[in-house]
Amino acid sequence: MALTHVAASSSRSNLLKPISTALSSTPFLRRSISSASDDSTTITIETSVPFTAHRCDTPSRTVDTTPKELMTFFRDMATMRRMEIAADSLYKAKLIRGFCHLYDGQEAVAVGMEAAITKKDCIITAYRDHCTFLGRGGTLLEAGFYGGHGIVGAQVPLGCGLAFGQKYSKDETVTFALYGDGAANQGQLFEALNMSALWDLPAILVCENNHYGMGTAEWRAAKSPAYYKRGDYVPGLKVDGMDAFAVKQACKFAKEHALKNGPIILEMDTYRYHGHSMSDPGSTYRTRDEISGVRQERDPVERIRKLVLSHDIATEKELKDIEKEIRKEVDEAIAKAKESPVPEPSELFTNVYVKGYGVESFGPDRKEVRAVLP
Amino acid sequence: MATVFQGLGAATAISASNSFDSKKFQLPSRRSLSVRKDSILVVRSDGRVNHIMNRGARRAEQLITNAVATKADGSAASTASKPGHELLLFEALREGLEEEMERDLRVCVMGEDVGHYGGSYKVTKDLANKYGDLRVLDTPIAENSFTGMGIGAAMTGLRPIVEGMNMGFLLLAFNQISNNCGMLHYTSGGQFKIPIVIRGPGGVGRQLGAEHSQRLESYFQSIPGIQMVACSTPYNAKGLMKAAIRSDNPVILFEHVLLYNLKERIPDEEYVLSLEEAEMVRPGEHVTILTYSRMRYHVMQAAKTLVNKGYDPEVIDIRSLKPFDLHTIGNSVKKTHRVLIVEECMRTGGIGASLTAAISENFNDYLDAPIICLSSQDVPTPYAGTLEEWTVVQPAQIVTAVEQLCQ
Numbered sequence: 001m002a003l004t005h006v007a008a009s010s011s012r013s014n015l016l017k018p019i020s021t022a023l024s025s026t027p028f029l030r031r032s033i034s035s036a037s038d039d040s041t042t043i044t045i046e047t048s049v050p051f052t053a054h055r056c057d058t059p060s061r062t063v064d065t066t067p068k069e070l071m072t073f074f075r076d077m078a079t080m081r082r083m084e085i086a087a088d089s090l091y092k093a094k095l096i097r098g099f100c101h102l103y104d105g106q107e108a109v110a111v112g113m114e115a116a117i118t119k120k121d122c123i124i125t126a127y128r129d130h131c132t133f134l135g136r137g138g139t140l141l142e143a144g145f146y147g148g149h150g151i152v153g154a155q156v157p158l159g160c161g162l163a164f165g166q167k168y169s170k171d172e173t174v175t176f177a178l179y180g181d182g183a184a185n186q187g188q189l190f191e192a193l194n195m196s197a198l199w200d201l202p203a204i205l206v207c208e209n210n211h212y213g214m215g216t217a218e219w220r221a222a223k224s225p226a227y228y229k230r231g232d233y234v235p236g237l238k239v240d241g242m243d244a245f246a247v248k249q250a251c252k253f254a255k256e257h258a259l260k261n262g263p264i265i266l267e268m269d270t271y272r273y274h275g276h277s278m279s280d281p282g283s284t285y286r287t288r289d290e291i292s293g294v295r296q297e298r299d300p301v302e303r304i305r306k307l308v309l310s311h312d313i314a315t316e317k318e319l320k321d322i323e324k325e326i327r328k329e330v331d332e333a334i335a336k337a338k339e340s341p342v343p344e345p346s347e348l349f350t351n352v353y354v355k356g357y358g359v360e361s362f363g364p365d366r367k368e369v370r371a372v373l374p
Numbered sequence: 375m376a377t378v379f380q381g382l383g384a385a386t387a388i389s390a391s392n393s394f395d396s397k398k399f400q401l402p403s404r405r406s407l408s409v410r411k412d413s414i415l416v417v418r419s420d421g422r423v424n425h426i427m428n429r430g431a432r433r434a435e436q437l438i439t440n441a442v443a444t445k446a447d448g449s450a451a452s453t454a455s456k457p458g459h460e461l462l463l464f465e466a467l468r469e470g471l472e473e474e475m476e477r478d479l480r481v482c483v484m485g486e487d488v489g490h491y492g493g494s495y496k497v498t499k500d501l502a503n504k505y506g507d508l509r510v511l512d513t514p515i516a517e518n519s520f521t522g523m524g525i526g527a528a529m530t531g532l533r534p535i536v537e538g539m540n541m542g543f544l545l546l547a548f549n550q551i552s553n554n555c556g557m558l559h560y561t562s563g564g565q566f567k568i569p570i571v572i573r574g575p576g577g578v579g580r581q582l583g584a585e586h587s588q589r590l591e592s593y594f595q596s597i598p599g600i601q602m603v604a605c606s607t608p609y610n611a612k613g614l615m616k617a618a619i620r621s622d623n624p625v626i627l628f629e630h631v632l633l634y635n636l637k638e639r640i641p642d643e644e645y646v647l648s649l650e651e652a653e654m655v656r657p658g659e660h661v662t663i664l665t666y667s668r669m670r671y672h673v674m675q676a677a678k679t680l681v682n683k684g685y686d687p688e689v690i691d692i693r694s695l696k697p698f699d700l701h702t703i704g705n706s707v708k709k710t711h712r713v714l715i716v717e718e719c720m721r722t723g724g725i726g727a728s729l730t731a732a733i734s735e736n737f738n739d740y741l742d743a744p745i746i747c748l749s750s751q752d753v754p755t756p757y758a759g760t761l762e763e764w765t766v767v768q769p770a771q772i773v774t775a776v777e778q779l780c781q
Contacts, residue, residue, distance in 0.1 A: 122530070124526075140562060140565045140566070141565055141566070146526075147558070147561075147566075149553075149554070151549055151553050154522060154549055154550060154554060157518065157519035157520070157521075157523050157525075157526065157550065158522050158525055158526035158529070158554060160519070160522075160523050160526060161522060161525055161527040161528070161529070161530075162526045162527070162530055164526070164527045164532075165526070165527040165529075165530030165531065165532050166530065167508070168482065168508060168527070168532060169530070169532075187518070188516075188518045188519045188522065191514070191516035191520075192523065194516070195513060195514060195519065195520065195523065198514070199511075351559055351560045351563060352559075352560055352598055353599065353601075353623050354559060354564075354569075354621075354623050355622065355623070
């Protein structure tokens, strides 16, 4: 595809190959508003790097999309980014307590995956799940989101169980079980993989490889950091996890594969800007140059922004306005959360069991009956 | 204590319960029963029977009263319940399992050698031939992950039964059982249900060695969100298996390696027991003996000696290890004022220890003597036969304890 240089701006990256030559702004203002929700024009984009495969064919590097999808990607990723930054401040203000694992930098994985699947497909992930949850729509069962789990690696057998349920019910849907490069060394993962391959379960294991298992770099934890190959007999695909379209393409490919041939591993090469959690500065085991380097070269939101601008779907100002809107939305959500009440003491015992037994529960001094288990 | 009947989801109103005097064993007329074509019987441990409408049951029921022969009702019971069939405990488990698999397509089994091999204790024999390899799934030796898989499958709505070939192997799956199985309903605000049954044989066998003689009820009892039951007779094995499968909560069903070949006559009709109820094995006046699983038989053996010596022990098989049936236990304590707990669990932190605490707190005023708890010794179970015998509570020790209590 011929590179067409846009005269107006000098900041176009060589990675992008705009189709149309955008020139004066005024007529395009009108055109870009309508094209922002345009569902019918197909834009063809090439992924940043080709896919690498293990025991399977690679999907095509060329991805079709529409202006509407591009704008949705931008909006969703910007919301996720904004939400995580807000969570950072809230944690420092001690309004979010405990451990807080932020996803900024990895948004492309969540957004790309959502674009390739339906709400009937299941996603299960570990604790870096705020954006995945948001991508699913913010509900659990109806949106096919199964958490959200604290023990590293324990969600992978659960994910294979979800796939088992789908195969049992003949749903023709798949399960994406996400884990990190740290969890990739868990034994239960290989056990679950063995069983999924044995019974052809529609399970797609997605390794979100951000190259650091908390403070330990991948080369210090894994003899073979080629996580997409570690399935051995299970095919794998290595994907640029900072490119939402590569993720979308890979997930589409994986879904088709899993429904026909059983499990497949996707390794998303991604990066987190924050430390492992808010208690980790994130700079003791990597250099600040590395972090800022990735932010400059590979930031997923920036990539979409550049695509949107180069295809003239929206102007800089419109994108900035969208970001302002998102910021307001997130601020309103924070305000609502701040106003919401903390749970009542009586709620301590709700939902321990599905149906209660009238069993009494005592306070710590074992003298006073605190509640009857509902 | 109300009989909580889980998992029925019956939309129709519960018909007026017919209470029957357990001593009289009156069978209702056939005509009155025929209206209740779809009912299921809930047989309570004190002999009362309730009818509950159930869309799922297919057979018209003939009323069965207390089929467990209790001391007072012995002869009358056997004449009234002669119809029925005799089987061994593992067959009773299989019958319960098969009936539930037939009734609900979501019920499936997974475990090592449950399918083609038929189960290491034959509990799942021939089920794979009947229901296929997916519903009776042979897993590789990977307890941690196939238990996790069972939990994940339960989250999607299936009702899996995970078999541990020996309960001790489930220690490998402790993370999944504690963190996922027990917690997910709570942490998801009630959105995820885990209707899983985890079952398997445990307990001290005949010289099986320390690693294969584990009693895990003590390790699992603190996990919030799960229920634990222990079966001891073919009758309660089938009933508890069915109840566990129908329950929407995760249930751990403890079986015992040495009890699989017990024979008993059980009713032909469908019955489901209550998961939280204890069973009155032998009513008495002098002392309450609380026990479960295999120790029930040691207690009954000791009871014979005790009766000859003039004592009248009340024996209760607690069955429900979590939560305890404090209602039945409490009524007994209020009557006899003396408690002896006989268990196979370890002394430290076992079921007996928790039960002692629970009874002391709730019924301290009714106790005339401190509670005596007889448990297994805190040692890894030896291989040598004699040593193994001394690890577990023997009938002679039970007799001595009762004599001590009743001084």
